[in-house]
Amino acid sequence: MAFPKVFRGRASFAALVTLLAVATASPVALPAQPQDPPGQGLTWQVQGNNPGEINCETDRSSDYYGLGVRLGIYMAWLTGWIANNWVPEEIAGAMDTNAIFLFALVIAVVRCTSTDLVSQMDGVMLMHLAGGTIFSVISIWGYRTCWYTKEGPRGIANFGGFGTHLRLLLCMAVSTYGLWFWYFGMAGSLKSGTGACQVTWTFFFAKLRADGGIRKWYIFKYVVCLIYFGIMTAVSIIGPISRIMKMAWLARYKFFRTSSRLKYATGYTYGELRGIFAVLRFTNFFWIIFSMVTCEFTLNYNHVQSVLGENGRIFFPSQLIPLVIGASSLIRVVYIGLEEWRAPGDHRPSLEEAPTEPRRPNPLPRRRDLFKLFAPTSADERASSPITEDGALLHFENSDVDEEMIGKPRWCRYLVSYLPWLQAAIQWWRIRNEPENPTADSRQLEHAHEPRLPSDLEKATERRRETWSSDDTLTAVDRHKSLNDVL
Known part of the structure; x- marks a missing residue:
């Protein structure tokens, strides 16, 4: 008896599905895995x-x-x-x-x-x-x-x-x-x-x-x-x-x-x-x-x-x-x-957005000048000394220590260096136990996590910041030079 063509296709598909189901459901005999005898290890x-x-x-x-x-x-x-x-x-x-x-x-x-x-x-x-x-x-x-x-x-x-x-x-x-x-x-x-x-x-x-x-x-x-x-x-x-x-x-x-x-x-x-x-x-x-x-x-x-x-x-x-x-x-x-x-401190893109002379050829160095590819670039002056974002110069002496550790005995300083959690908890509890002026406490807490400048530079930088606030055109390099003049 001849089945219609459409039924023959469906029957073949059904048979294929049945075979796949049987194949996946039937257990497969896997080869025996060698086991280590007792006491022999891995x-x-x-x-x-x-x-x-x-x-x-x-x-x-x-x-x-x-x-x-x-x-x-x-x-x-x-x-x-x-x-x-x-x-x-x-x-x-x-x-x-x-x-x-x-x-x-x-x-x-x-x-x-x-x-x-x-x-x-x-x-x-x-x-x-x-x-x-x-x-x-x-x-x-x-x-x-x-x-x-x-x-x-x-x-x-x-x-x-x-x-x-x-x-x-x-x-x-x-x-x-x-x-x-x-x-x-x-x-x-x-x-x-x-x-x-x-x-x-x-x-x-x-x-x-x-x-x-x-x-x-x-x-x-x-x-x-x-x-x-x-x-x-x-x-x-x-x-x-x-x-x-x-x-x-x-x-x-x-x-x-x-x-x-x-x-x-x-x-x-x-x-x-x-x-x-x-x-x-x-x-x-x-x-x-x-x-x-x-x-x-x-x-x-x-x-x-x-x-x-x-x-x-x-x-x-x-x-x-x-x-x-x-x-x-x-x-x-x-x-x-x-x-x-x-280029220390220079994290800008290597190429400008618009070259000044786009038609001028600029071939790569050749022969002995090839090593100029690795020569330092002409970095600006701000890279010569570390400067903060607000233009303050960072300078430290060997005796400089964190302001919280000034006057503390050596054993205390070394203990805090090993366990800084102790100093953080002591500072927090000291501020917490002075509730007479919550606003002042808030200001202390707000800046408690921020780093501070060394004490010998605070007065000079504060005076300069007052002049910088009135002139927004000053760059970081100008502020650096101005601060060096004061110091």
Whole structure:
């Protein structure tokens, strides 16, 4: 019996749908997954590409510390170091990039440890990567950044927000896990390898067993870190509590236009800040290079061939995404740093909107003059000295200290430098406990979070600002010259 053509088409479509439904609903027999025998762990020995070559594989080595992941983290370290030393505008972005990588590592290591998916080899590598981030570029209050050399003690105004507290919590989490890993994980709580991969090696200026004497050094190191970051974490609770109470107090007196930010202060003098920065800029770079060498030597000592060289499978998304993020961040900060070097303080577009001589040819330099492409541009005078937006010259002496710390003993200044939350809370409570003149309190609170000029320049700048207010045509350069005449 012949069906009409339309019914034959519908019958074929119905049959196709039925076959697809049966195929998707039917159970598929998957090949048996090899399971580790009891006590053998997640790291095992496989046959290498060459006869006699040892190749130690782990279940998730590529996801934890594959070639793309490592290169992305290495470039993020260099991005942070360059920004911390020369490009203050990129410090926040570089710290965020490193914090994101560290946050991902913390989540991965904690989650996979709880499900028994981290071997001793994996833990050693993750600790090296996390330690390289914490001890080289991550900064809680910015003492390893150039903000304090450019803005003096008031550079702390760039810190104390959400990013500061997030980085502190990440450092605390890494310190806690690091102590557990080296004390319990390397003592048998995490699985080791089998065969020639049973011993986990690490690098510390030499090839060392990770469960040997170097383990005591790492235990001591993370005990110190846990105490250091633990005290900061406990005291940091004062910050949000004080701010919430300040917001309630401002709402009570209807000061809705007054900022609720707290004013933090550092107890270090300008000379001390410069000395700290000069030391840290070199020690941080050394630690970056040392951490890179440690990671690569550790992988080679443990024969993890699947994440080395051409075996890294860098084209997979799990490797390509962190690599692209790290490379993009590094290229950006290098470009901005080069622009800042060529024309300090000049962030205008490179070309004018309307060229003055559009018909005149302007060929590129040739031969020996080719290097003139990298010569500094003719920057204007305002770039010779740091100037604020209102034209005030920033100048600091080595003895300059935050006005809140003037006259305080040295132990108090250093304590506040380590725990700025204490000074912010004390200042807020002092203002709060003087309710006789709420309007004056409002003015103090409104400017409590704003940076101030050094005391030796306040009178001169205030006199000049009175004359500047009557003449809007004065440029920043004119104000700079006028202020220098007074000083």
